[in-house]
Amino acid sequence: xxxxxxxxxxxxxxxxxxxxxxxxxxxxxxxxxxxxxxxxxxxxxxxxxxxxxxxxxxxxxxxxxxxxxxxxxxxxxxxxxxxxxxxxxxxxxxxxxxxxxxxxxxxxxxxxxxxxxxxxxxxxxxxxxxxxxxxxxxxxxxxxxxxxxxxxxxxxxxxxxxxxxxxxxxxxxxxxxxxxxxxxxxxxxxxxxxxxxxxxxxxxxxxxxxxxxxxxxxxx
Amino acid sequence: xxxxxxxxxxxxxxxxxxxxxxxxxxxxxxxxxxxxxxxxxxxxxxxxxxxxxxxxxxxxxxxxxxxxxxxxxxxxxxxxxxxxxxxxxxxxxxxxxxxxxxxxxxxxxxxxxxxxxxxxxxxxxxxxxxxxxxxxxxxxxxxxxxxxxxxxxxxxxxxxxxxxxxxxxxxxxxxxxxxxxxxxxxxxxxxxxxxxxxxxxxxxxxxxxxxxxxxxxxxx
DNA sequence: AAATATAATTAGATATAGCTAAAAAAATAT
DNA sequence: ATATTTTTTTAGCTATATCTAATTATATTT
Ligand SMILES: [Mn+2]
Ligand SMILES: [Mn+2]
Ligand SMILES: [Mn+2]
Ligand SMILES: [Mn+2]
Numbered sequence: 001x002x003x004x005x006x007x008x009x010x011x012x013x014x015x016x017x018x019x020x021x022x023x024x025x026x027x028x029x030x031x032x033x034x035x036x037x038x039x040x041x042x043x044x045x046x047x048x049x050x051x052x053x054x055x056x057x058x059x060x061x062x063x064x065x066x067x068x069x070x071x072x073x074x075x076x077x078x079x080x081x082x083x084x085x086x087x088x089x090x091x092x093x094x095x096x097x098x099x100x101x102x103x104x105x106x107x108x109x110x111x112x113x114x115x116x117x118x119x120x121x122x123x124x125x126x127x128x129x130x131x132x133x134x135x136x137x138x139x140x141x142x143x144x145x146x147x148x149x150x151x152x153x154x155x156x157x158x159x160x161x162x163x164x165x166x167x168x169x170x171x172x173x174x175x176x177x178x179x180x181x182x183x184x185x186x187x188x189x190x191x192x193x194x195x196x197x198x199x200x201x202x203x204x205x206x207x208x209x210x211x212x213x214x215x216x217x218x219x220x
Numbered sequence: 221x222x223x224x225x226x227x228x229x230x231x232x233x234x235x236x237x238x239x240x241x242x243x244x245x246x247x248x249x250x251x252x253x254x255x256x257x258x259x260x261x262x263x264x265x266x267x268x269x270x271x272x273x274x275x276x277x278x279x280x281x282x283x284x285x286x287x288x289x290x291x292x293x294x295x296x297x298x299x300x301x302x303x304x305x306x307x308x309x310x311x312x313x314x315x316x317x318x319x320x321x322x323x324x325x326x327x328x329x330x331x332x333x334x335x336x337x338x339x340x341x342x343x344x345x346x347x348x349x350x351x352x353x354x355x356x357x358x359x360x361x362x363x364x365x366x367x368x369x370x371x372x373x374x375x376x377x378x379x380x381x382x383x384x385x386x387x388x389x390x391x392x393x394x395x396x397x398x399x400x401x402x403x404x405x406x407x408x409x410x411x412x413x414x415x416x417x418x419x420x421x422x423x424x425x426x427x428x429x430x431x432x433x434x435x436x437x438x439x440x
Numbered sequence: 441a442a443a444t445a446t447a448a449t450t451a452g453a454t455a456t457a458g459c460t461a462a463a464a465a466a467a468t469a470t
Numbered sequence: 471a472t473a474t475t476t477t478t479t480t481a482g483c484t485a486t487a488t489c490t491a492a493t494t495a496t497a498t499t500t
Contacts, residue, residue, distance in 0.1 A: 027478055039459070111316070119309055259490080
């Protein structure tokens with residue numbers, strides 16, 4: 001099964017929207033995610049359905065097939081490997097990599113990805129803490145919870161961000177929160193869910209619930 | 221001026237066909253180079269003409285403009301930098317890099333290329349000995365002659381290949397000829413122009429004129 | 441100079457990928 | 471159970487990039 005760059009992008013979006021959610025993915029949701037119009041999505045769904053990477057019943061949304069999942073994970077693998085390359089080797093900031101990786105992920109060359117993976121020493125996570133699927137599409141899931149859901153006095157380590165937008169990542173940089181940082185919940189405001197955390201036993205950061213819910217940690 | 225990947229490929233082809241040749245480039249030649257049909261070329265020439273990167277007079281072929289030349293050299297720069305990356309960092313063989321570079325060269329990110337250039341330590345030549353234009357499109361030309369034009373007993377150093385096809389490069393590997401090798405012309409056959417050369421003062425290679433004309437050297 | 445051959449362009453298709461506007465189906469509210 | 475709203479699809483249009491077949495312009499022969 002060979003997909004165009006555009007088909008790969010849609011399939012990836014469908015995969016992401018499927019994750020967690022148990023029911024079908026809707027046309028409107030895909031359109032929002034892809035920043036296209038629902039009419040364009042309907043057209044693409046017909047094509048992806050014909051290619052067998054999704055199950056598509058008109059008016060009832062789509063479910064990704066096993067084949068589709070595998071292909072989506074291949075694209076995600078490439079995207080994340082390139083992100084690691086950009087940060088580790090080319091000194092990109094973690095908020096600068098997404099758009100370039102969005103292009104690089106479509107380069108067709110299994111050898112390239114195999115060699116890139118080796119060159120990067122088989123990284124397991126991308127710069128945002130997201131796991132890199134292996135060449136068979138297997139992902140090592142790591143239990144992670146938003147720090148908004150941790151209790152006062154609990155400790156943990158930041159392992160990922162849920163929102164990888166440049167704006168959010170720059171906020172992280174600004175307040176000194178980063179992947180790998182040790183954190184402890186100092187206080188939680190009942191009223192609005194905002195949180196005060198201690199980073200690396202020295203720096204205290206106060207953040208809204210919205211922010212806290214986008215920082216993922218493993219408890220310790 | 222923003223070009224599509226396809227436009228960049230055509231412009232690069234036109235640039236290459238222009239090099240050396242003093243007159244306009246013909247539709248048929250471009251079609252042959254691009255492996256498309258002349259009809260497709262006519263269409264593209266109209267578009268490139270409208271964008272001002274070529275001067276196009278129907279039925280009389282094209283000449284690349286200054287603007288076009290600059291853009292073509294940017295694409296060539298990217299292509300060659302990626303080739304260096306693939307060979308130097310990812311251990312690709314020099315006959316495996318072209319097709320992948322042909323895709324990578326279209327990634328749009330000035331920062332990426334600037335950083336890649338630095339990461340590779342500002343290489344001046346690609347794995348086939350071709351010069352890498354700088355960010356302003358300036359190329360350091362090196363005098364180089366096909367070894368078919370060298371005289372008996374003359375010495376030199378292989379600096380590039382004219383033909384970068386996988387087939388030719390694998391032939392080079394097979395006979396042990398490589399960029400950087402010291403060569404001396406041992407014999408030339410008057411009848412058909414074939415040549416015997418000594419590589420690195422130890423290995424003698426006999427080759428047809430066709431082959432010899434595709435190996436470029438600087439005399440010493 | 442006219443006939444012929446070659447080269448290049450145009451006309452008309454196809455395929456991808458996007459859009460707006462209209463129509464139809466499904467979901468929700470009365 | 472209807473009516474209304476929301477969602478989704480279809481129809482029709484635009485743009486890119488390719489093709490084949492037909493046409494036209496230029497170049498070469500005779
Ligand atoms: Mn993408
Ligand atoms: Mn990422
Ligand atoms: Mn290319
Ligand atoms: Mn090269």
